[in-house]
Amino acid sequence: METEVAVDQMESYPRFSWLVKPCERYKEEYSECTSIKAKFHQYFINGETEDCSQWKKDYNSCLDFRNKRDLEALDNVITSERLRRKKRLEGHYQNDVWEPRESPPEDWNKPIPKEYAADQDISYLAQKCRELKEGKVESHSMCSIS
Known part of the structure; x- marks a missing residue:
């Protein structure tokens, strides 16, 4: 993630300067x-x-910090970013439908059931993996945005 404050200088700036x-x-x-x-x-x-x-x-404020190393300007941007982040995550924190887990289920990494394993072998992802291994994948972009 890009930040305005260099990673090696984070310790000399306010706590949440990585948000900028x-x-x-x-x-x-x-x-x-x-x-x-x-x-x-x-x-x-x-x-x-x-x-x-x-x-x-x-x-x-960001430009003031960049050009003058104005810590007050940096604090203003940090405060704004924290408020923006708090607003964005508001629905997540107010969610009362699900109970947060303390740890993952004990069997979280158990093998896939046999009835699903057959479907896994014929999935689109498995097909593309086989094509890639066999060298059948074309080198042109698959991007649909133009």
């Missing part, structure tokens, strides 16, 4: 958030458009 992304990511997020496409999506999903100003503030 490279400054360009904040600029990209701001540009994306303020685009017409994003505004339409925000309005369609939430019924209103989002306030994107925090991305701009984070970008400016």
Whole structure:
């Protein structure tokens, strides 16, 4: 994961400085958030458009840290990232449907039952593994995004 603070310098900066992304990511997020496409999506999903100003503030604070080594600016970005992370994980922490495990089940690595083993041999993944081993896989990209 890329961070604005170099890994070998983490100890000399605040505790959560690893959360701070490279400054360009904040600029990209701001540009994306303020685009017409994003505004339409925000309005369609939430019924209103989002306030994107925090991305701009984070970008400016990140640049202040990068150029001036301003620790207050770094703290501002860290605080913002922690709030963003807390909001993103809110549903996970409020989930009362599942009970968290203390440890994995004792038999978590037992062999696959015989009735499923036959299906495993004819799966798409198994077929592609065989083709790869036999050298039948073509070297062109399988990416469908263009």
